[in-house]
Amino acid sequence: MNEGHHHSDRKGIFVLSGLAALAFLALALIVYFRRRGICTLDQARRQRHRIINTSLVVLIFAAGIYIFWTYVAVHWFGIWAGLPWRQYDESWAVSSSAAVLGAAIGLYLILFRRSRQISRVTTHSVSDASAANNHPR
DSSP states (O other), rough: HHHHHHHHHHHHHHHHHHHHHHHHHHHHHHHHHTTTOOOOOHHHHHHHHHHHHHHHHHHHHHHHHHIIIIIIIIHHHHHHEEEETTTTTTTHHHHHHHHHHHHHHHHHHHHHHHHHHHHHHHHHHHHHHHHHHHOOO
């Protein structure tokens, strides 16, 4: 069997599995937003910043998990199982996955903590206004 042809077969499988993973990730995000009341395109347009921010955090987090799982966990499991993978230096993956996961967590904290603070301020303003209207002066 031609080794180059065999490699291209594996590359096709790798690309298809990557596309399938992205499709499942997109499907999970659609289900997530629909369960939170974003069911129509009009609602999606009104909530577009929330959708974009959440999708971005999920995509970055998934990339970090992918790097860690593929290049750290599977690599060391393969070595433990006796595969000749010790010859490959995958030490870059530990710091890279940590950096990507750290970026995802940082982005989550910046984007979603700020949105909670904004909604808290809005909720307090509304409740303060209704409390002022209910109390005689």
